[in-house]
Amino acid sequence: MKKTTLLLSCFVAFTGLVNSQSIADLPNVINNPQRTAPAPAAYFNNTNAVPMAEAVAGMTSTSFDPNQRIPFTGTYGDPNNNATAALVYDNGLVYNIPGPPMVSMLQDASLGMSTYGFGAQFGSSNSMADDMVLTGDFDITSIDVYAYQTGSAPPTIDAVYLQVWDGDPSGGGASVIWGDLTTNILDNTVTSDAFRQLESAPGDTSREIQLVKANTAGLSLTAGTYWIEYSFGGTGASGPWAPPIVITGDPTTGNALQNLAGVYGPAMDGGSGTPQGMPFQVYGDPIGGGGGACQEENPNDGTFENGFNCSSASAFMTANDVTVAAGEDFELTNITASIFANGGITNVDVNYYDDAAGLPGNLIGSQASATIDNQTVIGNNFGFDVNEIELTVTPFTFAGQAGSPTTYWVELSVTDGGATGSVFWVVTSSTMVGNPSAQFDAAWGIPDPLMDGVYIWEGNCNPLGVSDNALAGFSYYPNPVTDVLSLKAASNIEAVSIYNLLGQEVLRSEVGATTSDINLSGIATGAYVLKVTVNGQTGTYKILKN
Numbered sequence: 001m002k003k004t005t006l007l008l009s010c011f012v013a014f015t016g017l018v019n020s021q022s023i024a025d026l027p028n029v030i031n032n033p034q035r036t037a038p039a040p041a042a043y044f045n046n047t048n049a050v051p052m053a054e055a056v057a058g059m060t061s062t063s064f065d066p067n068q069r070i071p072f073t074g075t076y077g078d079p080n081n082n083a084t085a086a087l088v089y090d091n092g093l094v095y096n097i098p099g100p101p102m103v104s105m106l107q108d109a110s111l112g113m114s115t116y117g118f119g120a121q122f123g124s125s126n127s128m129a130d131d132m133v134l135t136g137d138f139d140i141t142s143i144d145v146y147a148y149q150t151g152s153a154p155p156t157i158d159a160v161y162l163q164v165w166d167g168d169p170s171g172g173g174a175s176v177i178w179g180d181l182t183t184n185i186l187d188n189t190v191t192s193d194a195f196r197q198l199e200s201a202p203g204d205t206s207r208e209i210q211l212v213k214a215n216t217a218g219l220s221l222t223a224g225t226y227w228i229e230y231s232f233g234g235t236g237a238s239g240p241w242a243p244p245i246v247i248t249g250d251p252t253t254g255n256a257l258q259n260l261a262g263v264y265g266p267a268m269d270g271g272s273g274t275p276q277g278m279p280f281q282v283y284g285d286p287i288g289g290g291g292g293a294c295q296e297e298n299p300n301d302g303t304f305e306n307g308f309n310c311s312s313a314s315a316f317m318t319a320n321d322v323t324v325a326a327g328e329d330f331e332l333t334n335i336t337a338s339i340f341a342n343g344g345i346t347n348v349d350v351n352y353y354d355d356a357a358g359l360p361g362n363l364i365g366s367q368a369s370a371t372i373d374n375q376t377v378i379g380n381n382f383g384f385d386v387n388e389i390e391l392t393v394t395p396f397t398f399a400g401q402a403g404s405p406t407t408y409w410v411e412l413s414v415t416d417g418g419a420t421g422s423v424f425w426v427v428t429s430s431t432m433v434g435n436p437s438a439q440f441d442a443a444w445g446i447p448d449p450l451m452d453g454v455y456i457w458e459g460n461c462n463p464l465g466v467s468d469n470a471l472a473g474f475s476y477y478p479n480p481v482t483d484v485l486s487l488k489a490a491s492n493i494e495a496v497s498i499y500n501l502l503g504q505e506v507l508r509s510e511v512g513a514t515t516s517d518i519n520l521s522g523i524a525t526g527a528y529v530l531k532v533t534v535n536g537q538t539g540t541y542k543i544l545k546n
Helices: 008-014
Strands: 053-055 086-090 102-106 115-119 126-134 138-147 157-165 176-180 186-198 208-221 224-234 257-260 263-266 281-286 292-298 306-309 317-324 328-340 345-355 360-367 371-381 384-398 406-416 424-428 438-440 455-463 475-477 484-500 505-519 526-534 537-545
Touching (some): 086 126, 138 157, 138 224, 157 186, 157 208, 176 208, 208 224, 224 257, 292 317, 306 317, 317 328, 317 345, 317 424, 345 371, 345 384, 360 406, 360 526
Parallel strands (some): 102 186
Antiparallel strands (some): 053 115, 126 224, 138 208, 138 281, 157 176, 157 224, 186 208, 257 263, 292 455, 306 424, 317 406, 317 438, 328 384, 328 424, 328 455, 345 360, 371 384, 484 505, 484 526
16 A cells, blocks of 8 residues: 655645635535645755756746645546557646647747756756656556757657656655666657747747657556656757746646756746746556456545545535456455544445446445444544545455446445544545546536545456356357347356346346347346356356446
């Protein structure tokens, strides 16, 4: 189980984010919509540092304001959309004006910005670093970063050097866990079809941005926060320079660092004095897809930002989604959640739902009084303790499907020590896995599209078609099924029964043949258990009805 530890400097950056309105004023939601990224230590230790950068002449650098908001620009791809090398994480866009050609506009006229790009020259021991948050375990196959050399048409970047840190490189205590800044791991360099241009002087084509792909074969990362540091070699006379993330109308685009010959400083725009982020994309494959223990986590960032009501004494309900990877079933065995409540947690009931267009749909299973293995007060906010509860549940299988992931929902109905009704599931805007948290208030809805619950789902991922109670010579298809499920066996199929996940029999057929077509058009969409009897032997299989 991953625990998140924040540097003291991170708390300084977050002090303006907690909503001062009391929980009593918000009976079902503690709400603050801002999404932020923490400022690394160098932003506080080097407030007067001037980055090494290519900049507009005559514009000066200013120091970092620790009270300003740094946006979280990261987004997540679906690692199950492709067989291999899917997008795992995207730190932000290198352009803000779509093409052709695309333009990375330096907003000098409207925002007073002046930095074209930051020095990331291998020959001068300069490099750039930025952070990312992974919400699962991945084999990272490649990372795309960006550079340009003024006056040189691509491809001119002939080397990229990259290393991965397990924390903020400028804060002390972090270590390089993969790679180095001496080995060229260039895969290839191509044009990004984007140009870095001044807002006041559009049309300049002297700074054509190059997409540089680093080969990271052998890099495996578990869920957590990491820093990517990289530098370039090139054949052009200028740079190489690393262009920052661009956001139209916003001079602050991230929390990157620049390493100048071993000294880390904030990557600040020289004109606006605002922190900048670095665009990069991470590609890879999920680890553990072949079966065995697995988990899904939306990590606790330690800010205890908001909460949605999940009290058993309230009419409100809160649910968070679980994503079952394509080609797998997920058997849930343990849940960890962070809960606002005073007086401890005395009982947790668990309810499971299928998905209905991004919201909880039909109830497909439940367990009263899940086993509370451990509960620990890990913080306090809004006058409430934050209780991290660890639960063991009766193993519950969420059926997957071939070809695409499947979404389900888990609702916790929590009783606090005083049965007060003031119990809230902690939610965060720092990271999101799948859908935002859903809340029931007369009907299911999304109270805040930026907020996702803090949780860990743990259990076992098993490939589809694998069963501990399967029959030799028996097959069935298709799965998922829309209307007709076809069965085939080496001997006569005596009987077929289909059960929902509440254990209720919804269909039964006496067959008496080696093949049969079962019409399922009359049953509702969802996950079911198929039981088949052949020669007195019974096999059980998981099916999904579309």
